[in-house]
Amino acid sequence: MSIDYQTMWTDLGLDLTSHDALLNVLGTAYRDIYLAQENRPETMAYFDFVMSEVHGLRIKELLDEKAAGRKIIGSYCVFVPEEMVLAANATLVGLCSGADFAMEEVEKLLPRNTCALIKSSFGFKLGKVCPYLESADMIVGENTCDGKKKAYESLRPLVDNLYVMDLPQVKSANGKALLKSEYLRFMEALQELTGVAVTTESLRSGIKTVNAKRNAIHRLSALRAADPAPISGLDALLANQVFFYDNPARFTDAVNKICDELEQRVASKSGVCPVGTPRILVSGCPQAVPNWKLPMIVENSGAIIVGEESCVGERGTRNCVDESGSTVDQLIDAIVERYFQVDCAIFTPNTDRLAHIEEMVKAYRADGVIHYGLQFCQPYLMEAIPVEKALEEKGIPCLRLETDYSMEDAGQLTTRVEAFVEQLR
Amino acid sequence: MTHYGGIDIGSRTIELVVVDEAGQVCASLQCDTGYDPLAATRSLIDAAPFDRIMATGYGRTLFEISFESRTVTEIKAHARGARALFGDAATIIDIGGQDSKAIALLENGRVKKFEMNDRCAAGTGKFLEIMARTLGFTIDDFGREALQAQNALTISSMCTVFAESEVTSLIAKGEDPRNIALGLHHSVIRRAAAMINRVSSAGDVVFTGGVARNPCMTELLAKQLGRRVLVPDEPQRIGALGAALLLMEEH
Numbered sequence: 001m002s003i004d005y006q007t008m009w010t011d012l013g014l015d016l017t018s019h020d021a022l023l024n025v026l027g028t029a030y031r032d033i034y035l036a037q038e039n040r041p042e043t044m045a046y047f048d049f050v051m052s053e054v055h056g057l058r059i060k061e062l063l064d065e066k067a068a069g070r071k072i073i074g075s076y077c078v079f080v081p082e083e084m085v086l087a088a089n090a091t092l093v094g095l096c097s098g099a100d101f102a103m104e105e106v107e108k109l110l111p112r113n114t115c116a117l118i119k120s121s122f123g124f125k126l127g128k129v130c131p132y133l134e135s136a137d138m139i140v141g142e143n144t145c146d147g148k149k150k151a152y153e154s155l156r157p158l159v160d161n162l163y164v165m166d167l168p169q170v171k172s173a174n175g176k177a178l179l180k181s182e183y184l185r186f187m188e189a190l191q192e193l194t195g196v197a198v199t200t201e202s203l204r205s206g207i208k209t210v211n212a213k214r215n216a217i218h219r220l221s222a223l224r225a226a227d228p229a230p231i232s233g234l235d236a237l238l239a240n241q242v243f244f245y246d247n248p249a250r251f252t253d254a255v256n257k258i259c260d261e262l263e264q265r266v267a268s269k270s271g272v273c274p275v276g277t278p279r280i281l282v283s284g285c286p287q288a289v290p291n292w293k294l295p296m297i298v299e300n301s302g303a304i305i306v307g308e309e310s311c312v313g314e315r316g317t318r319n320c321v322d323e324s325g326s327t328v329d330q331l332i333d334a335i336v337e338r339y340f341q342v343d344c345a346i347f348t349p350n351t352d353r354l355a356h357i358e359e360m361v362k363a364y365r366a367d368g369v370i371h372y373g374l375q376f377c378q379p380y381l382m383e384a385i386p387v388e389k390a391l392e393e394k395g396i397p398c399l400r401l402e403t404d405y406s407m408e409d410a411g412q413l414t415t416r417v418e419a420f421v422e423q424l425r
Numbered sequence: 426m427t428h429y430g431g432i433d434i435g436s437r438t439i440e441l442v443v444v445d446e447a448g449q450v451c452a453s454l455q456c457d458t459g460y461d462p463l464a465a466t467r468s469l470i471d472a473a474p475f476d477r478i479m480a481t482g483y484g485r486t487l488f489e490i491s492f493e494s495r496t497v498t499e500i501k502a503h504a505r506g507a508r509a510l511f512g513d514a515a516t517i518i519d520i521g522g523q524d525s526k527a528i529a530l531l532e533n534g535r536v537k538k539f540e541m542n543d544r545c546a547a548g549t550g551k552f553l554e555i556m557a558r559t560l561g562f563t564i565d566d567f568g569r570e571a572l573q574a575q576n577a578l579t580i581s582s583m584c585t586v587f588a589e590s591e592v593t594s595l596i597a598k599g600e601d602p603r604n605i606a607l608g609l610h611h612s613v614i615r616r617a618a619a620m621i622n623r624v625s626s627a628g629d630v631v632f633t634g635g636v637a638r639n640p641c642m643t644e645l646l647a648k649q650l651g652r653r654v655l656v657p658d659e660p661q662r663i664g665a666l667g668a669a670l671l672l673m674e675e676h
């Protein structure tokens with residue numbers, strides 16, 4: 001790793017020893033899980049590069065942007081509208097973390113029975129290992145599940161730039177009005193931070209940028225319907241993960257290039273696995289970098305993942321924002337319209353989600369669904385039971401898993417997944 | 426004549442079953458897993474000739490790598506093995522050394538749904554083994570002794586460590602070890618029954634795995650479920666038998 005990164009990391013206040021340890025683990029995991037795959041699309045090389053520079057070049061870019069007067073906004077949830085952030089001359093980065101870190105310190109602040117995602121976000125802060133978090137000028141929390149809501153109260157003393165957005169829990173007219181007023185309040189906070197007023201043009205341009213990014217992912221998803229699947233679930237998940245970190249325009253370009261290659265694969269009926277490989281839809285909690293545990297187990301068990309019904313996946317990228325509004329207010333309404341459809345399990349009731357799972361099973365020709373629940377995640381674990389029941393009534397096999405980031409249960413999970421795959425054959 | 430082997434590498438024992446082309450068992454061997462499962466496996470394999478082999482059990486991957494064999498999960502293997510002995514088996518409970526599984530089958534014998542215990546030893550053979558030792562019974566006597574109990578004491582903890590200290594304090598209070606033993610059996614059975622009920626609600630249940638040899642377990646399970654519980658002669662070898670039969674059917 002080059003020397004200027006070391007200085008850059010020190011300047012950001014990272015703990016270099018712990019940070020090195022993290023990069024080591026990340027590098028090894030990436031090599032063993034990603035680079036070991038066979039038959040990968042050549043265009044995935046872009047993502048190999050992104051991952052190798054995830055704490056290097058990308059951070060340098062963000063710091064350069066900062067030096068040029070742009071602000072960096074960190075977010076933990078897909079409800080934070082990137083369109084507005086871009087319109088206010090700022091850059092949005094996802095902070096959701098997918099690895100255990102500094103757990104002893106974390107458990108001084110959070111109860112043990114907190115989901116791995118929340119613990120991880122604290123671990124990255126307390127362990128001083130996340131350059132994204134440390135570069136951010138504003139960290140946006142949101143009132144979603146109880147765990148996150150209360151965790152932000154404990155996070156506040158640790159960071160000096162936390163902004164908390166309130167979110168509705170019911171899909172009613174009142175709920176929508178709340179979302180709009182919170183988005184307006186957020187836009188004001190952004191404008192105050194950046195000193196840049198959002199205009200119709202800048203907002204429309206932000207919308208177009210993010211829509212383009214979503215469209216590229218939609219194109220990628222649609223190609224996964226082919227049998228044989230042209231890309232592994234691991235690689236497709238990676239694209240969905242990098243969605244949150246990368247420069248949007250460059251990301252869009254890279255994903256479209258992958259799609260060009262995949263189209264050729266589909267046309268020539270070649271893929272990453274033989275025709276007839278059992279196809280699985282993963283549904284449930286978000287899988288943040290570097291949480292590749294489940295797809296690794298599934299794809300080592302002779303199945304292929306063809307879709308993610310998750311916030312790092314289709315729940316996060318579904319639907320575009322209508323670009324046609326001619327005033328800021330009309331465009332904001334369009335943004336509200338789009339985000340209000342996100343079917344997160346914090347909503348009650350949340351019937352859209354079940355319909356989407358069934359739609360995705362059809363669209364991607366999945367043979368079965370694995371419901372992925374993080375231990376202690378009440379919203380998704382609760383929904384898992386009716387989801388499983390409804391799918392079984394339709395004759396769609398479903399395996400309900402509950403796990404965390406540790407590898408302690410890898411053997412057990414493997415047995416469950418292999419048995420499920422045997423069931424689908 | 427081709428012979429097909431099925432080997433089940435469990436946490437406590439390793440079972441090897443060899444069948445012929447007609448699915449008739451021609452050899453059935455067992456040994457302790459011990460500290461060197463590969464060496465133990467090798468000694469079994471040398472003792473019974475076969476042409477092809479399929480591995481199952483928690484050590485299946487280890488075996489696959491060392492002996493280049495095929496593998497199948499315990500779930501599918503037990504399903505196949507149980508069907509061989511009970512032609513219309515639709516529900517299976519397998520309680521082995523370190524995990525337990527409830528399996529529901531479709532009419533054609535394929536797995537419809539299954540459940541497995543959590544990551545700890547609660548509700549498994551290991552739990553019973555440790556408790557038997559704490560009470561001073563051998564594992565073979567444990568169930569018989571429990572059946573002699575006058576009444577069952579309540580053991581509230583399913584965690585092996587906590588249950589052990591509960592048992593120790595009951596012994597200190599002068600409680601009859603048989604009553605404690607029955608209480609322990611009850612607590613494992615409640616879990617197993619709940620797991621079975623989650624995958625299937627009616628009909629006979631085939632009980633496989635080493636724990637099925639415990640007469641108290643089978644009796645209590647039938648009572649708790651209000652369903653008939655069928656136990657094969659050698660319940661601990663059903664996984665190996667299933668693996669051998671699955672392999673045979675592939676050829």
Ligand code: SF4
Pocket residue numbers: 076077078079144145285286311342344345346
């Ligand atoms: S699951 Fe819900 S709370 Fe989590 S990122 Fe998605 S929308 Fe936000």
Ligand code: SF4
Pocket residue numbers: 115116117118145146147148285286374376377378379380
């Ligand atoms: S995974 Fe569940 S518990 Fe964790 S932050 Fe998301 S919704 Fe909350």
